[in-house]
Amino acid sequence: MSSLALTHARFQLLETIRIPIAVFGSAFFPSAAMLAFVVPFVGDNAEYATLATVSMITFSVMTTNLFQHGAGVAEDRAQPWDPYVRALPAGAMPRFAGRILSGLCLMAVSLVPVVLIAAFFTEATVTPLAFLITAATTFVIAVPFILMGLTIGYSMPQKAAIVVAQVLFFPLAFLGGLMTGPGLAPGIVENIAPYLPTGGAAGLMWAAVSDIPYDFRSIAALVGWTAVLGGGALWAYRRDEGRRFS
Amino acid sequence: MTLARALDVSRRYGDKLALDRVSFEVRAGELVGLLGPNGAGKSTLVNLLTGIRRPSDGRVELFGGDPRRPGSRRQLGVTPQETGLPASLRIGEVVDFVSAHYDNPLPRAELLDRFGLTALVRRQTGGLSGGEKRRVAVALAFVGRPRMVFLDEPTTGLDVHARRLLWDGIRSFSAEGGTVVLTSHYLEEIEALARRVVVIGGGRVLADDTVDAVRGLVAVRRVSLTVRGPLPELTGVTGVEREGDRLHLLTGDADRLVRDLVTYDVGFEDLEVRPTSLEEAFLALTREPAAA
Numbered sequence: 147m148s149s150l151a152l153t154h155a156r157f158q159l160l161e162t163i164r165i166p167i168a169v170f171g172s173a174f175f176p177s178a179a180m181l182a183f184v185v186p187f188v189g190d191n192a193e194y195a196t197l198a199t200v201s202m203i204t205f206s207v208m209t210t211n212l213f214q215h216g217a218g219v220a221e222d223r224a225q226p227w228d229p230y231v232r233a234l235p236a237g238a239m240p241r242f243a244g245r246i247l248s249g250l251c252l253m254a255v256s257l258v259p260v261v262l263i264a265a266f267f268t269e270a271t272v273t274p275l276a277f278l279i280t281a282a283t284t285f286v287i288a289v290p291f292i293l294m295g296l297t298i299g300y301s302m303p304q305k306a307a308i309v310v311a312q313v314l315f316f317p318l319a320f321l322g323g324l325m326t327g328p329g330l331a332p333g334i335v336e337n338i339a340p341y342l343p344t345g346g347a348a349g350l351m352w353a354a355v356s357d358i359p360y361d362f363r364s365i366a367a368l369v370g371w372t373a374v375l376g377g378g379a380l381w382a383y384r385r386d387e388g389r390r391f392s
Numbered sequence: 393m394t395l396a397r398a399l400d401v402s403r404r405y406g407d408k409l410a411l412d413r414v415s416f417e418v419r420a421g422e423l424v425g426l427l428g429p430n431g432a433g434k435s436t437l438v439n440l441l442t443g444i445r446r447p448s449d450g451r452v453e454l455f456g457g458d459p460r461r462p463g464s465r466r467q468l469g470v471t472p473q474e475t476g477l478p479a480s481l482r483i484g485e486v487v488d489f490v491s492a493h494y495d496n497p498l499p500r501a502e503l504l505d506r507f508g509l510t511a512l513v514r515r516q517t518g519g520l521s522g523g524e525k526r527r528v529a530v531a532l533a534f535v536g537r538p539r540m541v542f543l544d545e546p547t548t549g550l551d552v553h554a555r556r557l558l559w560d561g562i563r564s565f566s567a568e569g570g571t572v573v574l575t576s577h578y579l580e581e582i583e584a585l586a587r588r589v590v591v592i593g594g595g596r597v598l599a600d601d602t603v604d605a606v607r608g609l610v611a612v613r614r615v616s617l618t619v620r621g622p623l624p625e626l627t628g629v630t631g632v633e634r635e636g637d638r639l640h641l642l643t644g645d646a647d648r649l650v651r652d653l654v655t656y657d658v659g660f661e662d663l664e665v666r667p668t669s670l671e672e673a674f675l676a677l678t679r680e681p682a683a684a
Contacts (some may be wrong), residue, residue, distance in 0.1 A: 226476025
């Protein structure tokens with residue numbers, strides 16, 4: 147049945163690509179943030195530029211997945227096509243998997259300009275091996291944010307989902323240390339960041355591109371978050387019956 | 393053999409009771425019409441039987457299993473709402489997407505040909521006319537070579553020619569042994585196709601009978617009159633509405649009611665006899681479930 151997951155992914159991508167501005171939109175924000183904040187302020191310091199670039203990647207992994215799956219799923223559920231698909235003989239998994247695959251493809255597309263900007267306009271640098279590890283890490287850290295998005299998308303109506311995603315992403319980014327860089331955040335942020343999904347994800351990314359060591363308590367916390375959010379997403383999907391009216 | 397069954401099923405949305413202890417069953421080879429005004433509970437019943445929603449109480453079965461399990465839906469075909477087709481996808485793509493869910497789907501060309509959609513294969517569904525969308529929606533119910541289909545208002549909004557074509561298609565599916573459950577709020581559509589009619593209103597099954605029997609049941613007339621004194625006991629009145637000193641009586645036999653009024657020497661004024669809409673007839677049935 148994994149071919150069914152590919153079918154779902156293909157059709158979701160088709161739908162997105164038929165409205166190209168949507169693809170452009172998800173690529174625009176991280177690139178603009180790179181040009182506005184990273185290039186002028188830390189662009190000529192190799193170490194800072196590299197760390198800031200992966201922080202920005204972590205930030206856009208979080209936002210694209212949170213909005214894509216949170217708002218996107220909530221929107222799909224409100225469509226009359228949704229109950230029809232639920233009456234087809236397939237369970238939750240092909241749809242989940244298809245959605246995650248298409249989300250990862252769009253995420254990768256939106257990150258390409260970030261990497262190019264870092265390579266051409268800053269002193270950021272990585273070894274080929276570190277680059278591969280970072281790329282793999284990017285997909286790994288996407289998982290908890292995908293699950294967070296799915297939990298939001300399947301548990302509330304579209305307007306609420308957008309608000310919740312918006313309310314969540316800024317404190318998660320700030321408290322996770324994404325806005326400041328390793329070791330430079332205010333004390334309270336330094337203390338709680340490793341135990342937030344954003345901080346844990348950023349820690350993995352920083353360790354991949356620099357000699358900052360892996361923090362295993364932080365990794366354990368990230369695994370815990372992933373399990374909780376996975377349970378949340380499955381629970382929300384199972385109790386979902388499409389849009390509710392009472 | 394029973395292909396779909398609801399046993400004492402209730403369904404609540406918040407504190408609104410959409411289905412109230414409904415029992416309903418579809419046997420193999422039947423062509424059943426589910427008739428009822430909007431909001432009567434038809435769609436809720438269909439949603440429960442096709443696994444989209446869960447009953448609050450009671451049990452539903454599809455091909456002997458739980459409709460919520462994907463395996464139970466392998467031999468089922470349903471129509472999407474025509475407004476719900478993904479607007480940016482082409483018809484061929486939508487058919488391919490649905491086909492991917494079945495082990496042995498109809499070849500795309502054959503399906504499109506059967507429903508007269510071959511010329512539209514490259515068109516995006518968002519650009520189709522209402523009638524074309526309707527045909528796509530019905531075609532999608534047949535993609536997986538189903539044994540049973542649930543068709544929701546299959547020919548609403550179609551012109552006469554397209555409607556006949558679709559009716560012929562549904563009849564031939566039925567003639568080959570396929571089972572059809574048709575929901576509609578148009579009596580005409582159900583009359584043309586179904587042998588058995590189930591009338592749903594106010595969340596309950598009001599009637600479950602042959603087309604002829606149900607047609608008699610809903611052929612209700614409204615007799616309006618102004619009376620001063622009290623009315624005698626009148627037979628065949630299924631509903632009474634009062635508007636000041638104006639009375640509206642709902643009855644299946646207006647001739648007899650008028651004769652009775654004269655026989656009892658009721659002093660009425662401004663007598664008016666009008667056919668009721670199907671909607672009103674259903675409401676009358678809802679108030680007097682004993683009529684079923």
